[in-house]
Amino acid sequence: MLEQLIDLMNRLNVNMLNWLPEAASTYAQAIDEVFYIIYIITGLAFLLVTVLMFWFLLQFKARPGRRARYSHGNVALELIWTIVPTLVFLGIFFYSQSTWSIIKYPSEFPESDVQVRVVAKQFAWEFHYPGPDGEFDTDDDKMFDGDLYVPVNKVVGLMLRGSDVIHSFFVPEFRLKQDILPRRDIPAWFNATKTGRFEAPCAELCGPGHSGMKGWVNVYDDAEYQAWVAEQWPPAPVEEAPVDTGAGKTDQEDMPQGDVPLQDDVDQMDPGDSGQADIVE
Amino acid sequence: MSESSVATHAGHHREGFVKHYFFSLDHKMIGRQFLFTGLFMLVIGGLLAMMVRWQLGYPEEPLPFMGGFSEDFWDGESWWAQTAPFGIVTSEFYNTLFTMHATIMIFFVVMPIMVGGFGNFLIPICIGAKDMAFPVLNMLSYWTFVPGVLLMLLSFFVPGGAAGGGWTNYAPLAAVPDYAGVEGHWGVTLWCISLFIIGFSSLMGSINYITTIINMRAPGMTLFRMPLTVWSLFIVAILLLLALPVLTSALAMMVFDRMFGTHFFIPDGGGEPLLWQHLFWFFGHPEVYILVLPAMGVTSDVLAVFARKPIFGYRAMVYSMCAIALLSWVVWGHHMFQSGMDPVLGTAFTLTTMLIAVPSAIKTFNWLGTLWGSSIRFTTPMWFALGFVSLFTIGGLSGIFMASTPVDIFIHDTYYIVAHIHYVVAGIIFGIFAGLYFWFPKMFGRMMSETLGKLHFLFTFVFFNLTFFPMHFLGVGGHMRRIYNPTQYEFLQPWQEMNTFITMMALCLGASQIFFVINFIGSLFWGRRAEDNPWEANTLEWDAPSPPPHGNFLEDPVVYRGAYEYSSPEVEEDWLPQSVYLETAVAGPEGHD
CATH class of the missing domain: 1.20.210.10 (Cytochrome c oxidase-like, subunit I domain)
Structure with a gap:
């Protein structure tokens, strides 16, 4: 049904949503669907109002000898245009809610296959990997400046951490956007469905260097990702800090640690009990 | 207010130039003052938007008309040469431009024109009153607004320029001067102080509007006979009265964070950046309706008059x-x-x-x-x-x-x-x-x-x-x-x-x-020259001379019906003013609307 409508809009050349960046995550599709439904409903409402208005303007131009209808309203009509919009808006609410909760409720997050900590600072992203031991803030952690590497079709759990002002992590193709607050960890997730290199700009004004603050999400297929992991964390036993391969620097060098009040246990990334979103009292 | 003194103002009344145009107690003159100030700021806000658009359309190219300046000028120390070197909008100046564009358009154009201008001019005259309930407070409201305007304009010229954190000025970017990345920290501070001041101006106005509408309606002007413009301004005044103190306190907290070392919004000291957003938007969303409701009221009245039909x-x-x-x-x-x-x-x-x-x-x-x-x-x-x-x-x-x-x-x-x-x-x-x-x-x-x-x-x-x-x-x-x-x-x-x-x-x-x-x-x-009622409209302001004298009406109006009796079968013309008494009509001053 929706496909046919989209097809019809394409043929009439009124499909504004053609401009959307390609959908490259599991929930991008779901968000686009809500987008389309609202686009169709509001489009019809706009058409209705415009047609009526043009009709009335042409039909009811003042002419000598004709008098306007003396009417103060019509209760039945007014009830209709109160009740119908109410039902439509409630419908949109319930329809939106199911998609929203899947994407943003920490209790409904899927189990993640890869964990990454994103640190935002004026004016760059840092991506921290826990390394083979799966724990952050250990010696085998690695940090990549501006580049995130993830496998395709796997759930990637992000822990977003700010250090100075508010930033917002935005990946247009994934339909992922989440503000990042200083001194708070906010969880997010995505599951990329396409390989490639996607731009990840900051979407919240963060100062004079806000424009141009961006990174890249590199989505690899399974083999590529395994190869990348093997390259970054060579299987040989490592005693000291991992070798710098040129792709990034080690974590300890510029990651302030002592003053971060939140726990850095990787368990923290699990759904449900995360430290996100304390409501301001 | 003394009724008798106002009554004698009607007709030929002379007062000094300064008293008449600057320190007037007349609601209509105060309304015009707000209107002219708002229109002046509309020009400024519009020019800022043009510069924003220029940068987006032609990124980092010199603004038009910059060729007239000499090399020496750009080497010089003047404000413009420092702010936009060679006519190119810098990223710091760009942030200032859109921040101030929005701030000016919302607080210094739409609010003063709609609420200050139309509100002052129309409320008393549309409900059949001679003036506002508190004329001195009304004058004070305008003259409190003026320093707010001057401070906001002045902030362009302080070191570091005007505020550049967006019109929402989210903390901590706006709360910690160092994060702004500009020399000098007065921009956001002046922004806060200016809005703090005009908040008081709006408060004075809203108290005045509410009191006037509740107490000073002409005989027969029941609440449900008021034109929708007056209704919208009445509701807006109540919203202003309740919403502005929230903004004002948040602004005070922001200034304290910036100047006196508090940490309301700064997490490094245990503060909460989201608190600013909650306070700002708790004010900010009613603010959107403060802006749009008067436009809805005006539109309703204009539509009814020119459709020649009751709303x-x-x-x-x-x-x-x-x-x-x-x-x-x-x-x-x-x-x-x-x-x-x-x-x-x-x-x-x-x-x-x-x-x-x-x-x-x-x-x-x-x-x-x-x-x-x-x-x-x-x-x-x-x-x-x-x-x-x-x-x-x-x-x-x-x-x-x-x-x-x-x-x-x-x-x-x-x-x-x-x-x-x-x-x-x-x-x-x-x-x-x-x-x-x-x-x-x-x-x-x-x-x-x-x-x-x-x-x-x-x-x-x-x-x-x-x-x-x-x-x-x-x-x-x-x-x-x-x-x-x-x-x-x-x-x-x-x-x-x-x-x-x-x-x-x-x-x-x-x-x-x-x-x-x-x-x-x-x-x-x-x-x-305009007649008294050029649009053949019903509401009371059209009973008064154009322009109305001090005290508005030549004789005190009495209201017999609602504001929208257009094309009524009771009369031959297609309009029936609120103040016209019909012998045949069933409706008395207290009758049906």
Whole structure:
């Protein structure tokens, strides 16, 4: 049904949503669907109002000898245009809610296959990997400046951490956007469905260097990702800090640690009990 | 206020130039003062927008007309050479430009013109009062506003420039001077102090409006016989009274954070950045309705007058404005869906936001109902009122997208939002123009040119849509708002042509206002003398002479009916003023509406 409508809009050349960046995550599709439904409903409402208005303007131009209808309203009509919009808006609410909760409720997050900590600072992203031991803030952690590497079709759990002002992590193709607050960890997730290199700009004004603050999400297929992991964390036993391969620097060098009040246990990334979103009292 | 002293003011009354034009106690002069200040700031706010658009359309190219400056000038120490070296907008200056554009348009254009200008001029005269309840407080309200304006303008010239954190000035970017990355920290501080001051001005005005409307209505003017413009200003005054103290306290906290070492909004000292957002938007969302409700009221009145038909569903119009006012207190979180606020709260705020869309829909349909079976006179004010209805329809419908939480994930902080706010808030300018063209004869005693007025409408309407509608496309393409140079992003490079197109259309939109400037100034001095009731309208202001003398009415009006008795079968003409007593009529002063 929706496909046919989209097809019809394409043929009439009124499909504004053609401009959307390609959908490259599991929930991008779901968000686009809500987008389309609202686009169709509001489009019809706009058409209705415009047609009526043009009709009335042409039909009811003042002419000598004709008098306007003396009417103060019509209760039945007014009830209709109160009740119908109410039902439509409630419908949109319930329809939106199911998609929203899947994407943003920490209790409904899927189990993640890869964990990454994103640190935002004026004016760059840092991506921290826990390394083979799966724990952050250990010696085998690695940090990549501006580049995130993830496998395709796997759930990637992000822990977003700010250090100075508010930033917002935005990946247009994934339909992922989440503000990042200083001194708070906010969880997010995505599951990329396409390989490639996607731009990840900051979407919240963060100062004079806000424009141009961006990174890249590199989505690899399974083999590529395994190869990348093997390259970054060579299987040989490592005693000291991992070798710098040129792709990034080690974590300890510029990651302030002592003053971060939140726990850095990787368990923290699990759904449900995360430290996100304390409501301001 | 002494009734007798005002009564003697009627007729030929002379007072000194300064007393008459500057320190007047007359609500009409104070209204005109707010109007002129607002129009002056409209020019400034518009020029700032032009510079924003220039940078987006032609990134990092010198502004037009910069060739006239010599090399020596750019080497010099002047403010302009430092702010925009070689005429190129820097990223710091760019942030200042859009921040101040929004701040000025909202607080120094729409609020002073709609609430200060129309509110002062219309409230007493439309309810049949001789003046405001507290004329001195009224004068004080304007003269409290002026230093706010001066401080805001002055802030451009302090070291580091004016505020550059967006008109929302989120903490900690705005709360910690060092994060702004500019020398000097007075910009945001002055921004806070200026808004703090004009908050007091608005408070004085709103207390005055509420008191006047409750206590000083003419005999027979029941609440449900008031014109919808007065109703909208009444509701706005109540919203202002309740919303502004929240902003004022948040601004004070911000200044304390910046200057005295507190940490209300700074996490390093245990503060909470989201607290600023909650306080700001708890004020900010009612503020949106403070801006738009008067435009709705003006539109309703203008539509009814030129449709020659009673407003459709008068009581529904009043009740829907009340519903909007009540619900506006519980929707602020929809600005914060992606802010890190608990996503469960996002769900709650979506529900309330969907509900507040209902009264707006009712109003739109009632406007259409008013046009049904009408007898339309296509005057300039009517065109602008119709323009407001169509722009508000688009702005209202585009709001549903961001009310839906999942769609908001994508379009939040993109040009989709910019398109939406301009259809709503810049659309209010159409309401302002409708009101100005409509009440100009009453305010200044002269008619404006209809030809220039219609040209002004045509060009403004066309270029408005060509400017702001394509921004929806940019938003759908993921184009972030508040970025200095879109060509820095690979995925936005294909959009650059559209950005250039929007810039050209915006420049044309700005240029179209020439028609208004010529018409306004020309008519002020050389316009045809206006009759008392040139539009054949019903409401009380048209009983008074044009322009009305101090004290407004030559004889005290008595009200016998509602404001919208157009094409009534009781009389031969197609209008029936509120103050006309009909022998045959059943309705007495206390009869049916």
